[in-house]
Amino acid sequence: MMQQIQKSLEVAKARIENTIDSEEYFFDMAQIELRISSKVQKETGRSEIMVRFFQGTSFDLYSKSGIFVNPEYFEYYINREKTEKAGVKVPGNAITSSVEKAEKNGYALRKSGTIVFKQRLETPEVKYHREQVERIEKLKKFILDRFESVDKSGLSSEWLKEVVDMFHHPEKYNIKTTDKSFFDLVELYISRHQLAESHARTFRVLSRVIARYQGYVRATDKVRKDYAFSIDAVTRDDIEELSEYMRHEKELSEMYPNLFAKLIEEYPASVKKGRNVIEARGENTIIKMRTRLKSLFLFFVEEGMTSNRPFDGVKIGTAKVGTPYYISIEERNKIADCDLEQKWLEMDDGFRKSINVKIETIIACRDIFVFQCFIGCRVSDLVKFTPQYIENKILAYTPKKTDDQEEAIQARVPLHPKAIELIKKYKGQDKKGRLFPFVSAQKYNDAIKAIFTMAGITRNVEVRNSLTGEYELRPINEIASSHLARRTFIGNAYFKVADPNLIGKMSGHVEGSKAFKRYRNIEDETLKDVIDLIG
Numbered sequence: 001m002m003q004q005i006q007k008s009l010e011v012a013k014a015r016i017e018n019t020i021d022s023e024e025y026f027f028d029m030a031q032i033e034l035r036i037s038s039k040v041q042k043e044t045g046r047s048e049i050m051v052r053f054f055q056g057t058s059f060d061l062y063s064k065s066g067i068f069v070n071p072e073y074f075e076y077y078i079n080r081e082k083t084e085k086a087g088v089k090v091p092g093n094a095i096t097s098s099v100e101k102a103e104k105n106g107y108a109l110r111k112s113g114t115i116v117f118k119q120r121l122e123t124p125e126v127k128y129h130r131e132q133v134e135r136i137e138k139l140k141k142f143i144l145d146r147f148e149s150v151d152k153s154g155l156s157s158e159w160l161k162e163v164v165d166m167f168h169h170p171e172k173y174n175i176k177t178t179d180k181s182f183f184d185l186v187e188l189y190i191s192r193h194q195l196a197e198s199h200a201r202t203f204r205v206l207s208r209v210i211a212r213y214q215g216y217v218r219a220t221d222k223v224r225k226d227y228a229f230s231i232d233a234v235t236r237d238d239i240e241e242l243s244e245y246m247r248h249e250k251e252l253s254e255m256y257p258n259l260f261a262k263l264i265e266e267y268p269a270s271v272k273k274g275r276n277v278i279e280a281r282g283e284n285t286i287i288k289m290r291t292r293l294k295s296l297f298l299f300f301v302e303e304g305m306t307s308n309r310p311f312d313g314v315k316i317g318t319a320k321v322g323t324p325y326y327i328s329i330e331e332r333n334k335i336a337d338c339d340l341e342q343k344w345l346e347m348d349d350g351f352r353k354s355i356n357v358k359i360e361t362i363i364a365c366r367d368i369f370v371f372q373c374f375i376g377c378r379v380s381d382l383v384k385f386t387p388q389y390i391e392n393k394i395l396a397y398t399p400k401k402t403d404d405q406e407e408a409i410q411a412r413v414p415l416h417p418k419a420i421e422l423i424k425k426y427k428g429q430d431k432k433g434r435l436f437p438f439v440s441a442q443k444y445n446d447a448i449k450a451i452f453t454m455a456g457i458t459r460n461v462e463v464r465n466s467l468t469g470e471y472e473l474r475p476i477n478e479i480a481s482s483h484l485a486r487r488t489f490i491g492n493a494y495f496k497v498a499d500p501n502l503i504g505k506m507s508g509h510v511e512g513s514k515a516f517k518r519y520r521n522i523e524d525e526t527l528k529d530v531i532d533l534i535g
Contacts, residue, residue, distance in 0.1 A: 030055040030147055030225075032140045033112035036074045037064075047071050049136065052112065053143060053160050058152075063160040066168050067136055069115055073129045076102070076113035083108045095265050114265075137269035141181075142167045144226055182229050183207055183270040189299050198380045203296075204272045206289050211271050212278075213245050215263040216252070231297070231306045239293070239310050243286055250280040282465070284319040291316055325461040325476065326484060326491035327373075335455045336370045336418070343454035355450045357443050365447035367422050368436050369485050374419040376489030377411070379444065379482040385435045393420065445481045452477035 035050040046068040054060040075096035083090050088106040096116055102109050115133050117126060146163045166173045186207045190200045210229050217227040229238070245252075253260040264276050281289075294311045301309060327335075344352065344359045357365070372382055381399050389397050395413045415423075423435055430437040438444070452458065457480075460473040 030144065032143060034065075034114060034136065035112055036069070036071060040071065041068065044068065045070060047074075049074075049132075051139070051143070051160065051164065053147075059155045061155065061157045061160040063157060063164050065136065065139060066164060067132050067139070069129055069132055070125065072098075073115050073117070074113055075116045076109040076111070078102070079108040079110050095261070134269040139164065139167050141228075148226060181268065181270055182231055183211065183268050185231065185300060185305065186296065187270060187272070189296055192299075196380050198378075201274070202288075203292055204274060206292050207271050208267065208274060209246060209249070209289070210242065210293075211267050212249070212260070212263045213242055215266065216245065216259075219259060219263075231300050232308050234297075234308065234310045236310050236312070236314055239290070239314055242293075243290060246281055246286050246289060250278055253278045283317070287317045287319045290314075323462075324487050324491060325463065326487040327457060327476070329492050331457050332370065332373050332488060332492075335366060335451060335457065338366070338451075338455040340366060340451065340454055347454065351450075351453070355446065357439075357447045357450065361439055361443065362447045362450055364426075364437060365439065365444055366451045367425065368438070368444070369448055369451065369482070371419050371422045371436070372482065372485035373488045374416045375413045376486050376493075377413075378486060379441060382436075382482075383434065383438050386433050387423075387435065390415065390423075441482070448480050448482060448484070449477055452480045 031054055033052040033054070035052060037048045037050055040047050047070075049065040049067045049069060051063050051065045052061070053063075075098050078090055078094060078097050080090050083106070086106065086108065090107065096113060097105070097107050097109065099109070101107070115129055115136070117129065143160070143163055146166070150159065186203055190203055195203070214227060214229045217224050221227070260278065267273065294314075294316060297306075297309065297311055300306045340363050341359060344362070355362070368382070372379070375382075375395055377397070378399060381397055385395070385397065389395055393415050395415055396410060398410050426436050439447070458475050458477045461476045461479075462471050463474050463479060464471055
């Protein structure tokens with residue numbers, strides 16, 4: 001099976017190799033372009049989106065869409081080839097442009113475009129346009145679905161206009177509509193399970209990967225040019241081919257950057273945008289993604305959305321993990337007592353320039369890290385703590401899990417005097433009333449690496465390379481992160497008590513947790529004590 005999938009992938013690669021020689025990647029496919037009417041409604045200030053439906057020289061149809069947007073939210077695709085032939089350099093991340101910006105920068109524009117969002121604030125106007133983007137995506141899918149069953153010899157713009165009318169008024173044509181977009185249902189899953197943001201993010205990463213896979217299949221397989229990752233139609237072979245695609249996606253994206261830029265730009269409307277960076281994946285990552293996808297299909301079946309069970313008979317595999325590494329109590333105290341201001345002055349200019357965090361922020365991050373070492377929580381929980389979580393010097397909270405569990409386990413952690421001192425130090429400094437003034441997760445992790453370096457905690461630890469699966473030695477300051485604080489709490493406490501499950505109650509691990517059991521492998525001194533007892 002795997003050889004057949006690999007062969008299929010190689011055929012797809014060869015097919016792209018032989019056909020991609022311009023900016024038209026979706027060869028021999030019926031395509032839909034969006035244009036905008038120059039006519040603006042006086043009462044709303046909005047213009048109607050125009051639909052162009054075409055397939056090479058076979059047909060070229062036009063229709064009004066019945067969907068209206070503010071012209072300020074519509075930008076045209078940049079004709080990169082024509083622009084650069086005229087001697088104008090187009091930035092690598094520039095795909096669309098307004099007419100005004102194009103005139104200013106000398107960009108040549110295509111006649112088609114898309115709706116774009118510049119504002120971060122979710123205003124009523126932004127919300128309206130997001131809804132219109134979703135309607136447009138559904139309209140495009142509806143047109144393609146109707147196109148599959150129509151007599152291709154009789155296509156005309158009148159047919160397209162009728163299809164648009166069917167979309168808006170299905171009752172007139174006695175059409176029963178169903179909306180089972182895989183990407184919509186991923187968001188439903190996230191909502192129903194009330195996933196923590198960090199956990200929800202992993203499902204959205206999976207959603208984007210599958211969106212790119214869907215577009216890749218359409219672009220490279222003429223037989224499946226209308227392929228959709230539908231929950232009713234996905235097969236076991238699709239799951240295996242998707243897995244093979246995930247193993248090779250980084251390689252493919254480097255071979256054909258223009259194709260993948262287009263795939264990223266044309267995500268389905270219900271796919272939440274994220275980092276547009278495709279990274280190499282190790283087998284553990286693929287196993288985790290397959291596990292999440294199986295969880296989604298179990299949810300779809302349980303909710304009665306489908307009876308399709310594509311994972312039946314599929315072996316997902318087991319992720320291989322290394323032994324947890326953590327810092328000792330002495331190293332933790334060395335970090336807590338380090339004069340970071342003085343160390344900052346002693347570091348060379350190259351180091352200071354490489355750290356994109358101010359020394360004041362680094363000091364605050366050090367205190368937060370030390371506090372985290374005393375309570376052993378995840379950073380997703382840490383950022384929500386307010387004084388209301390503390391009663392009688394005990395911090396009580398329900399952890400946001402990184403995996404699905406039917407029942408949440410409340411963690412209760414008596415606060416060490418040093419932890420209480422840190423809380424008092426930052427009392428009233430956070431505008432949101434939290435225990436500490438937090439920075440972004442990325443800056444926090446960057447600061448932790450700098451803190452370890454300045455404190456001289458640079459010993460090598462053995463870690464498992466997530467891509468190769470091989471074990472290698474790495475300086476701990478280069479790989480330190482917020483989760484190291486959690487491991488430090490668990491690792492140092494694990495062998496100090498008669499019943500290790502007491503630590504699990506403070507860290508939020510369920511009894512029998514596989515992750516928790518890993519800490520049994522890490523205390524060499526305990527093993528030496530056992531040998532002494534039998535000597």
